[in-house]
Amino acid sequence: MSTTEKYLIRVEAVAEYVADQSDPEDDRYVFAYHITVTNAGTLSAQLISRHWVITDGDGKQQEVRGMGVIGEQPLLAPGEQFSYTSGTSIPTPVGTMHGSYQMVSGDGHSFEVEIPPFMLAMPRVLH
Template identity: 40%
Template sequence: MNWDNAYKKTTKGVEINVVPTFLANRSEPENSLYIWSYHIRIINHSDQTMTLRQRSWQITDANGHTETVRGEGVVGEQPRLEPGRSFEYTSGTPLSTPSGIMVGSYDLELETGGWIIAEIPAFSLDSPHEGAPLN
């Protein structure tokens, strides 16, 4: 994975990198179906061990329609991140428009007690079916 052009954000020592990819082979523009994958790397730069318990996403299409998605963990896991460690995963989302934007957060429980809410940077979902990137 090339992280050079990733969307990046750090919150309280937790760095989140996102690389979105348009999936032309799974999309059906003639049926208003546009599919993206996104690869995420979470790096714990803090001195505390933490576990990712929940995720929250706001997915907005080009028409301004926003869907909020919340759930436990990511891709069926609740990864434990020791200091200096990272976790990567890939997921995806469909849209009915050729572009959109996603933003969100992770709720991370500290092993010593307490929580960190790590912000996921807003990232653009732009397909080649859009004249120019909107986001």
């Protein structure tokens, strides 16, 4: 069995603009993002920490690091999913996010899971 099959975690992300918390006149654009983490591997895996890179429309980046997600360090058996919603704000109507999760498998192996880039965009800003 290959290492890839043991430690296979999939991450899906969808972002949405939160108009009632945003204030474009004050350069505050709030986005919620919905994440689903799926353990497609053959061993259990626990999400230990996260690292996000948030880039606004001017290319300015902020990095966020922390333990777990939304106060949890979910343990996923093979085939299990964990979904959560969180949020961020940026000073431009368009930006991106990407990052990684640091995981530990049931056999004690530490590994990193890439979170693919996804778009933060106020409606009707992009064509």
